[in-house]
Amino acid sequence: MRKPAETSAPLAEEIAQRWSPRALDETGEVSWAQLRSMLEAARWAPSFGNTQPARYLVGRRGDATFGRILGALTERNRSWAHRAGALLVAVMVTRNEKGEIPYAEYGLGLAGQNLVLQAVHEGLAAHQMAGFDPDAIRAGFGVPPEAVPRVAIAVGVPAEPEILGEDRDVARERAPRRRIALGDFAFADTWGSAVPEL
Known part of the structure; x- marks a missing residue:
């Protein structure tokens, strides 16, 4: 479904x-080639001083990594994410050999945006989730103390909303996308003053 x-x-x-x-689509495949392109897109995201704080745990449907990531999701997210072709966890590295990494979270966000835009380019959809247990990921994958599991990502082939079953979920999926107006988003002169040229 396109929106x-x-x-x-x-x-x-x-x-x-x-x-x-x-x-x-629970039968839709996410190939290793597609995942490689998505991860390359994330790898080439900008970061403060080229510190590259983003790391990813990557599993395809049916493998052990996918199962462990799925198990760490909230029940609500598991109810639909099991259909994904791939599950990833974006991890933020906060320290390197030079010390604390400035703006590590911003760098991870930039990498994540590159990854999801590449997913769209590949004909896939990506849904990022805060609803997971970072401690379960940390323990299950041996994530070191200087790395923080920050967001889980389901990647797959889009399907019709009716697959979700519940009316409220279908309605939510079909609802129009919304954003605040540009005049409430970009300011000039003083906070809250819309840019006249926009």
């Missing part, structure tokens, strides 16, 4: 088409 963004200016196709569906 392109309604924008006030033209956007790159991947940005306009990116959204976070939960309805995923």
